[in-house]
Amino acid sequence: MGDVVQFKRPKVSLLHKGNTLCRSGFHKWEVINEKQFDVKQGKLVTVYRCKRCAKIKSEAL
Numbered sequence: 716m717g718d719v720v721q722f723k724r725p726k727v728s729l730l731h732k733g734n735t736l737c738r739s740g741f742h743k744w745e746v747i748n749e750k751q752f753d754v755k756q757g758k759l760v761t762v763y764r765c766k767r768c769a770k771i772k773s774e775a776l
């Protein structure tokens with residue numbers, strides 16, 4: 716019966732790792748809109764979203 720206890724930790728620490736990475740600025744970016752025209756910048760940009768925290772960023776090409 717005592718053996719079950721050791722399964723408690725892994726998943727929680729994985730979640731924390733993801734959040735910590737995002738807070739440190741290491742997001743898991745995925746492209747959601749490639750070569751979109753940004754009126755404000757007057758040029759084409761690629762829009763990214765973080766898979767973990769859903770933050771959006773755009774990058775000029």
Ligand SMILES: [Zn+2]
Nearest residue numbers: 737742765768
């Ligand atoms: Zn993130």
